[in-house]
Amino acid sequence: MPATPLEVENLSAGYGPTRVLEGVSFSVPAGARLAVLGRNGMGKTTLLATLAGQTKHYEGRIRLGSSDVTSLPTAGRAHRGLGYVPQARCIFPTLTVEENLYVGLKGRPKTAIEEAYQMFPRLKERRSNLGSQLSGGEQQMLSTARTILGRPSVLLLDEPLEGLAPIICEELMGAFAELAKTGDMTILLVEQRIQSALDFADRVIILERGRIAWNGAPEALSQDHDTVERLLGVGGLH
Ligand SMILES: Nc1ncnc2c1ncn2[C@@H]1O[C@H](COP(=O)(O)OP(=O)(O)O)[C@@H](O)[C@H]1O
Ligand SMILES: [Mg+2]
Structure with missing residues (x-):
């Protein structure tokens, strides 16, 4: 797709x-990269979960391309191209890396898992390891790769860098940048590592208590120290 x-x-x-x-x-144009920022508890995860159809909907519309998916359940949205990598890395601990990847194939041939190995060579090295034996970074790679194998047209990533060492963060962000370059996916990235998110994104929204408090370009936010301080509560970008 x-x-x-x-x-x-x-x-x-x-x-x-x-x-x-x-x-x-x-709105996010096809192939664009949106960073969703905001302090803890401001609704970032709820936004992605709502897009994926996992919360209670009260009002409003969600459109994926020309389809209105507002009333579709989670599976229907996935079928229309929505890929969700939740904050909790949902991998199967008793399955191997490769078996975990099979779960993401959704009818594609098993050979397609080479795409996942190309994106994350570490997973290929660990292909026979159990999910439970992976480091946090490897679990994130597996969780992401499994979703990407379904070839989503819109990809939702919830704090993929959480708790990971800087070197692994760089590896993951590099992989996301490669993915974005193909233009095959529209990507929403929720991240607390603001600088990484701004480097990646071409537009930004900031949530405050469930509402959009700021919407603009990453370059504009980088220069707006008052907004960064007020809405992100950090003494500078990191
Ligand atoms: N399953 C839930 N049931 C009730 N309230 C929840 C649930 N999950 C999150 N919340 C509340 O929703 C608000 C936003 O949470 P969340 O979307 O997880 O924020 P963020 O991802 O920005 O840290 C918080 O006040 C949180 O306590
Ligand atoms: Mg969250």
């Missing part, structure tokens, strides 16, 4: 009676 645009209009969603997102609107 080629990259598709994502359009979110006046979205409100949450968990049961708890509203978390309020009136969120933004």
